[in-house]
Amino acid sequence: MIDVRMWGRALAQMPKLSHSEWQLLDPVAKWLIACRASVLFMTFTAAALGGLMAWRAGHFQWDLWLATVLGLMFAHATNNLLNDYTDSRRGIDKDNYYRNQYGVHVLEDGLMNERQFWRYVGVTAGIALLLGGWLIMQRAGLTLDLMLAGAFFVLFYTWPLKYYGLGEPAVLLVWGPLMVGGTYYVQAGNWSADVAWLSVVFALGPTTVLFGKHTDKLEADKRKGVNTLPVLIGERTARLSIAGMVCAQYALCIALVLAGSFHWPLLLVLANAHSLPALFRILGHTKPPVPPEVFPENVWPLWFSAYAFSHTRRFTTLFLGGVLLDTLLF
Numbered sequence: 001m002i003d004v005r006m007w008g009r010a011l012a013q014m015p016k017l018s019h020s021e022w023q024l025l026d027p028v029a030k031w032l033i034a035c036r037a038s039v040l041f042m043t044f045t046a047a048a049l050g051g052l053m054a055w056r057a058g059h060f061q062w063d064l065w066l067a068t069v070l071g072l073m074f075a076h077a078t079n080n081l082l083n084d085y086t087d088s089r090r091g092i093d094k095d096n097y098y099r100n101q102y103g104v105h106v107l108e109d110g111l112m113n114e115r116q117f118w119r120y121v122g123v124t125a126g127i128a129l130l131l132g133g134w135l136i137m138q139r140a141g142l143t144l145d146l147m148l149a150g151a152f153f154v155l156f157y158t159w160p161l162k163y164y165g166l167g168e169p170a171v172l173l174v175w176g177p178l179m180v181g182g183t184y185y186v187q188a189g190n191w192s193a194d195v196a197w198l199s200v201v202f203a204l205g206p207t208t209v210l211f212g213k214h215t216d217k218l219e220a221d222k223r224k225g226v227n228t229l230p231v232l233i234g235e236r237t238a239r240l241s242i243a244g245m246v247c248a249q250y251a252l253c254i255a256l257v258l259a260g261s262f263h264w265p266l267l268l269v270l271a272n273a274h275s276l277p278a279l280f281r282i283l284g285h286t287k288p289p290v291p292p293e294v295f296p297e298n299v300w301p302l303w304f305s306a307y308a309f310s311h312t313r314r315f316t317t318l319f320l321g322g323v324l325l326d327t328l329l330f
Contacts, residue, residue: 002028031077035081043175047068049202052327072128077128078121082154088105146178212303212304265329268321269318279307
């Protein structure tokens, strides 16, 4: 039976489910949970920003944009599935590892066998490839190169990039120039310096979330031999790096306004500045050994990433609103 409420729940969070509850789900709900659909909003937002900039430049086309946003979201979903498979096969997600604690891991929790899992991967990746192929036929130039670059990160983010401190730079590159800039390029057929800088502002958000998650599980990653960037630089430097990236988002917005690339609406992001002291207090201390009483049970053991995620949601909403208002008014 179709459960639309579960669709909404899966899009908003990573629910934990028993075997009996899983069996009652419809295929769409299972797919949304298996591919961690709650984080796909970041990819949708990246494509929305690239499309908005194309509209601003007078190059927006609905069919190209829809194919791009859907292709990117299915590619991201494919990466999430492959991420779980790779870490499961390499033994990283064994023994109630972090990934199992805050959400369903369909392989580790025994909710799917490998044949069922690869069926999901095949359909998901197939849709992404079909949409990408159609875009290549519609647009020449660097469209193929962009798709090949995206395929590289889909296939190799989990291993070896994440294992050798390159996962975090990869996310900055993918959610910035590749997704935002690539969406704009497919529409406009050229690159733009303003779009490039704007893409960096946006991409710093997902990067802080990933940096936070890898800082949360720094010791566990170290024991498993996963050398993420926070493992390599240490927890204190990692916490300071998250704070620095958050500050850079606001500083870049101010710089883009002062440079004349955008107007005052971009400064709407400053409405979120009141939350920074609380965020910086969290980042100023090590992770507590147990969650505070008021902390949501379904979020722990995520800590720094939970606060970074909350900030990113608010900042991105104001950021997109500012770009849209700037486009409409000027």
